[in-house]
Amino acid sequence: MTMSQSLQSKFDALHAERVRSWDAAKLATNIAQRQALVERFDAEAVVKAGETVAPFVLQLSTGGAVDLASLTRDGPVALIFFRFAGCPACNIALPHYDEHLRPALEAAGIRIVAVSPHLPEKGLDEIRVRHGLGFDVASDRGNSLARRFGLTFVPYDNPPKPENDETWIGALTGTDSWELPMPAVVLIDTQGKVLFADVSPDWLRRTEAAEIIAEVAQLREDHPRSRIPA
Template sequence: MSESLNRQLADLHAERVASWAAESLKINIDQRRHLVETADHERFVRAGDHIEPFELLNVDGGVLSREQLITHGPAVLIFFRFAGCPACNIALPYYERQLFPQLKALGVPLVAVSPQVPEKLVEIKQRHALELLVASDKDNALGRRLGILYSFDDASRQASLSKGGGIGEVTGTGTWELPQPTVVVLDGNGVVAFADVSPDWLVRTEAGPILAAVKAALAQHTLPIAI
């Protein structure tokens, strides 16, 4: 897997440094720095946590339940912000290329999850012709349970409003909350086998560690029971 997601995100930041107005760039950098410096890692989902049943709204229609996703073993959830997020439009196609084919071959579902309402969220799936599942976490219910939500700081709120509306209008949630980029690998029992939360949305989990965690979970799932 030679393609690096974080190299692409670093290139996005470099492009912004070269082209954005200084004030806008500072707001973006300050928000991300603040989230890193104040991150409460004790609240974040971690390996070993048991995740109670949940439901996500598939943008293609219907509901994706925890039970459906882990019926045959592990499942991978990738939390992202919203369909128009530039970094997310780099990350999801990357996961489609670098992770989805291998997981599909292993029979492991891959679900990209955002709180954005399905009728708005479907745009990112259509834009990139994604085969991976895209689903809405209604009212940030699962993200809240996983401890991965953040809220815009004052400067970011004012910048959002100056563009014509708050992020709650963009997502359809009516709130300033979004999930921090997070990857969760659930095993077949609903226990977290792997979790990675990034307070800085321009730093995200590469495909390699996710695939390794899935293969380890599969090995555990298929171990014979000693008698």
């Protein structure tokens, strides 16, 4: 993998720019928030390969809804959990996945859906339009699925809720809280079984496209009933 293809290299560049341009207190808070999530992360508490997923419904950013049955009718689905449409790291990750991951998964008969608690009526579709994403973006209202998967968190310092601010996290998600999902990739087969799951407690450390593609290639050999074409 070249540096131009690495998602981590793009996150490293984002962090370097913040070191250069942010004031010291703001930068320290950002680093402390991410470090606290890493320290508190419990790998046993999050979704894992081999688990069976109960039915769920997501709201598409463009209108309408999709459920687990429809998402896996023709093949597996890869759910890419992200924070919200204005998240700088998410605006790096999703177009990167669109360029470096989507072609390979589409060739393997796997649908991608990017999932966030950000509500459609609060501007979720902006991230799809901004980058011309070739996969669906959907809302997990109230973090319902993310909670079930053990992905949600609130900042360790639990900042006070802003008043009369329609742009803060709780307003965008409709939860009236700072709760967000940790970035994650969850691959579910046509039987509702989790084939692969990777959760990133630090939002500047996310699953590389090459890792997912390699996992799919291995699954073709190990799980022929998953309907991942060879």
